Amino acid sequence: MLARHSSAKAAFVEWFETLSAYIRIKHGLGDALHSAAAQELISASWAPTTAAVKKLVDACVAEGTIAPGHDPADIIMLMSFLWRVANNEDGAAQGRRLIAAVFAGLQAPPA
Numbered sequence: 001m002l003a004r005h006s007s008a009k010a011a012f013v014e015w016f017e018t019l020s021a022y023i024r025i026k027h028g029l030g031d032a033l034h035s036a037a038a039q040e041l042i043s044a045s046w047a048p049t050t051a052a053v054k055k056l057v058d059a060c061v062a063e064g065t066i067a068p069g070h071d072p073a074d075i076i077m078l079m080s081f082l083w084r085v086a087n088n089e090d091g092a093a094q095g096r097r098l099i100a101a102v103f104a105g106l107q108a109p110p111a
Helices: 008-025 036-063 072-083 089-106
Strands: none
Touching (some): 008 072, 036 072, 072 089
16 A cells, blocks of 8 residues: 555555545444454454554654654554544545544654
8 A cells, every 4th residue: 555655644544544434334333343242353353453554654654744652553543533424525524634633643752
C-alpha cells in the first residue's frame, strides 16, 4: 500500500478509511467484534493488524508526519472512531476532520 501513495500519511489514512468502510458496510460488525465469540478471531488477527499499522506508523515517522514513540495498538484503538461515523457523505467528512485531529495529536511525542 505504501508504494502506491505519494506519502506514508496518505497510505495510513487510506488504510484506516478502507477498514472502517468495510466495518460500516457490515452494519453492526463493530459491536459484534466485542462479543465473547469474536475474541478468538480478534486475538488471531491482532498481531498481523498491529504489524501492518506499525509499518504505516514507521513510514509516517520517517517522513515526519507522526512523532516517534507512538504504540501502533494505541493508534488502532484511537482510530476506531471511524467505525462509528455515519455511512454517508456527512460521515465521510466527519471522518476526515477527525483523522486530521488525530494526526495533529500524533505529531506530538507520546506522554
